[in-house]
Amino acid sequence: MFGKFSRWRFLVRAAIPTVAATLGSRNLFSTADAATVSRLQPSGPHPVPVTLNVNGTSHTLMLEPRVTLLDALRERLNLFGTKKGCDQGTCGACTVLVDGTRIDSCLSLAIMNEGTSITTVEGLANGDTLHPVQQAFLDHDGFQCGYCTPGQICSAVGLLNEKRPTDEISVRTWMSGNICRCGAYPNIVAAVRSAAGATS
Amino acid sequence: MRPVAYARATDTAAAIAFVGGDPHAEFIAGGTNVIDLMKDDVARPSTLVDITRLPLRGITPTAASVRIGALARMSEVADHPAMQTNFPAVVQALNDSASPQLRNMATIGGNVMQRTRCAYFRDVSQPCNKRAPGAGCAAIGGVNRLHSVIGTSPHCICTHASDLAVALVMADAVIHTRGANGERSIPLADFYLLPGATPQRETVLERGELIEAIEIPVSTPARRSVYLKVRDRRQYEFALVSVAAGLDVQDGTIRAARVALGGVAPKPWRAHDVEAQLLGRPANAQTFAAAAAAVSAGMHGFGENDFKVPLAGRAVARALAMTEAVA
Numbered sequence: 001m002f003g004k005f006s007r008w009r010f011l012v013r014a015a016i017p018t019v020a021a022t023l024g025s026r027n028l029f030s031t032a033d034a035a036t037v038s039r040l041q042p043s044g045p046h047p048v049p050v051t052l053n054v055n056g057t058s059h060t061l062m063l064e065p066r067v068t069l070l071d072a073l074r075e076r077l078n079l080f081g082t083k084k085g086c087d088q089g090t091c092g093a094c095t096v097l098v099d100g101t102r103i104d105s106c107l108s109l110a111i112m113n114e115g116t117s118i119t120t121v122e123g124l125a126n127g128d129t130l131h132p133v134q135q136a137f138l139d140h141d142g143f144q145c146g147y148c149t150p151g152q153i154c155s156a157v158g159l160l161n162e163k164r165p166t167d168e169i170s171v172r173t174w175m176s177g178n179i180c181r182c183g184a185y186p187n188i189v190a191a192v193r194s195a196a197g198a199t200s
Numbered sequence: 201m202r203p204v205a206y207a208r209a210t211d212t213a214a215a216i217a218f219v220g221g222d223p224h225a226e227f228i229a230g231g232t233n234v235i236d237l238m239k240d241d242v243a244r245p246s247t248l249v250d251i252t253r254l255p256l257r258g259i260t261p262t263a264a265s266v267r268i269g270a271l272a273r274m275s276e277v278a279d280h281p282a283m284q285t286n287f288p289a290v291v292q293a294l295n296d297s298a299s300p301q302l303r304n305m306a307t308i309g310g311n312v313m314q315r316t317r318c319a320y321f322r323d324v325s326q327p328c329n330k331r332a333p334g335a336g337c338a339a340i341g342g343v344n345r346l347h348s349v350i351g352t353s354p355h356c357i358c359t360h361a362s363d364l365a366v367a368l369v370m371a372d373a374v375i376h377t378r379g380a381n382g383e384r385s386i387p388l389a390d391f392y393l394l395p396g397a398t399p400q401r402e403t404v405l406e407r408g409e410l411i412e413a414i415e416i417p418v419s420t421p422a423r424r425s426v427y428l429k430v431r432d433r434r435q436y437e438f439a440l441v442s443v444a445a446g447l448d449v450q451d452g453t454i455r456a457a458r459v460a461l462g463g464v465a466p467k468p469w470r471a472h473d474v475e476a477q478l479l480g481r482p483a484n485a486q487t488f489a490a491a492a493a494a495v496s497a498g499m500h501g502f503g504e505n506d507f508k509v510p511l512a513g514r515a516v517a518r519a520l521a522m523t524e525a526v527a
Contacts, residue, residue: 039211040218042247045203065206065248068235088236090436095301104301107232111206112250155301162275162300176435177299 050111054079055123065111070094072110073120081121081150085179092178095151095158096120102158104177121150124157133157133195142191144182152178156192166196201238205247212256212378212410215249220380220408227251227410229271230306232298233314241324242315242331256309256412259283265418267376270309270411274364275300277308286418288526289425289444293367296429299436309411312365312375312388313403316358316466317438319343329355330399345504346438349512351465356399357502358466360392361438363429366462368414369470370444371422379409388414392467399466421446421458424526428519430463430511439463441511443519449483457491459520464499464512471495474516485521492517 047062052069054077061076070087073079073096085093087106094105097119124131133156136142143149155178164174171189180188209215219225224246228234237243256271261282268277277283278294297303297311320326320338327336339347339357347357365388373388386404393401405411416422425446431437442462448455457478459471477491492513499509 039214040207040209040249042205042207042249044205048206064203066201066204066238088239089232089299089302092299092301101304102301103305104232104299107235107302108305109206109228109231109235109248112228112231112252158304159300173435174300177301 048111051114052077052110052118053116054118055120056117061110063110065109067110068106069096069108069110069113069118070105073105073118079120079122082154083147083150085148085151090179091148091151092155093148093151095154095178097154097158097161100158100161102155102161102177119154121154124153131157133160133191136191136195137188140187140191140194142184142188143180144184148178148180148182152180152188156195159192160196166193166198168193171196201235202241202244204238204245206250207247208250208253210253212251212254212412215251215254216379216408216410218247218408219249219410220406222247223407225249229310230273232302232306233310237315237322240322242322251410261286263418265415267413267415268308269413271307274298274303274306274308274311278303286423287367287371287416287425289370289422289427289446290364290367290416292427293363293429293442293444296427296442297363308364308414311362312368312391312414313411314362315402317361318347318358321358330358330395330402333398333400340502343504344502346440346463347502347505348465349499349501349505349508350469351394351467352502353395353397353399355397356395356466358395358399359463360465360467362468363427363439363442363462365392366442366460366468367425367427367444368416369468370425370446370458370460371416372419372458373414373416375411376413376415377405377409378412379406381406383412385415388468389470395466419446419456420448421456424448424523425458426519426522426526428515428522430515441508441515443512443515445516445519445523447478447483447520447523449524452482454478454481454483454487459495459516461495461512461516464508471516473497478520483524485517488517488520492520 044065050063051060073082083093085091089104089107096105098116159174171192226245228248257269259280260267266282274294278291321328326338348359368388375386427444429439429442439462444460446458457475459474461469473494474491477494481487495512495516496509
């Protein structure tokens with residue numbers, strides 16, 4: 001494994017000066033070409049360096065561009081809290097926060113998230129002190145099997161960041177991107193409303 | 201998913217030149233549609249050109265219109281005060297679409313370009329003229345409860361999946377594009393193509409042509425508009441039938457009317473016949489019912505979706521009545 005990645009790193013590093021030299025020489029001979037020919041230089045489909053900031057820590061991984069953020073989190077960073085349910089954006093188990101905004105990580109390429117701040121369920125607590133939404137899910141028994149729970153919690157944090165209304169029907173509406181196959185919805189709604197400080 | 205190369209564009213002209221010059225390259229922004237279709241092996245791009253870093257954001261209201269950068273997220277557009285004031289049907293259509301997570305990802309440029317949800321289009325083991333021209337249409341004679349009742353052809357009976365586009369067509373929105381031949385502005389109503397014999401061609405966009413913005417003119421019927429989405433469950437579901445309707449009523453008489461439907465056709469369906477029936481008439485239930493009856497002209501089902509024909513009329517009448525509650 002490590003030998004293979006080192007080889008990729010070597011190949012990528014070796015290729016960059018070559019590309020730069022080629023462009024440089026073309027510009028020397030024809031400025032007209034430089035104006036009309038696309039300047040875009042695709043990378044991949046082989047693994048390329050991708051830097052992700054996850055839960056406050058920067059990681060540079062060698063990833064194929066096709067790798068989703070979800071797969072990078074689970075299979076390369078061993079952050080197994082984020083779950084793969086449907087892998088097509090219908091269940092919400094893969095919900096994470098990107099710059100504080102909830103998204104489905106299964107429908108986002110890891111490489112497109114460079115330069116953002118990614119928060120998974122593992123990054124919500126402050127040391128041993130749970131995030132208020134995590135605590136509310138415990139207090140209100142907002143889960144049964146627990147598979148959808150990290151996505152539910154991240155989605156609820158996103159809902160609060162978005163300052164959505166927190167009456168019961170609004171919470172159900174604004175949490176509709178997260179499916180619970182156990183049907184723990186009454187307790188999930190109670191947990192979200194509690195974390196939001198809703199009193200009625 | 202098949203391997204794919206990736207290029208992050210920082211210059212609009214370079215992105216357009218690249219996709220224009222490579223028949224297997226595709227733009228990607230929110231990614232919710234492209235990545236999903238790549239996983240199903242329906243989309244097979246060789247290179248994805250990431251346009252999310254291009255300066256195509258921002259929502260700009262003026263007295264005459266609101267201009268929305270193509271990269272504005274659906275949630276940003278729905279939450280914008282100028283949209284809520286001027287285009288309630290557009291805001292409702294956005295909030296009735298997909299899920300909160302997907303609305304935080306998907307852009308409005310991508311939304312109007314989204315592909316059909318026809319199950320046969322998305323199943324590469326099935327014939328589909330849109331995906332594989334000449335292969336046939338499995339939906340005709342197949343499971344077609346969700347399919348179109350107007351604007352179809354013997355080659356394709358899919359529906360257009362966007363709620364937003366229905367509301368935008370009602371509001372006379374215009375698409376601003378840039379391509380190899382420069383800029384152009386296209387009314388959204390003229391942007392989509394009916395399937396005819398070439399269902400693989402869905403819009404008038406040329407290869408490499410990029411949506412830069414969508415502009416919606418301010419008008420009284422658009423300000424007094426609603427979006428009614430009839431679906432199998434209350435949230436997170438595509439429309440069986442949807443209606444965007446807006447009326448300008450003065451002294452009880454309808455001075456301007458705009459009606460468009462979703463879930464019934466391969467493109468957002470503007471109902472000019474219904475609008476003509478409303479003009480100059482008193483704004484009441486009798487007028488709405490009579491006008492709504494005009495919507496079914498030319499509609500016919502394919503078996504499982506026959507119910508959409510009467511449903512379309514009832515949804516139009518109900519949406520028109522709902523406009524009375526919009527100040």
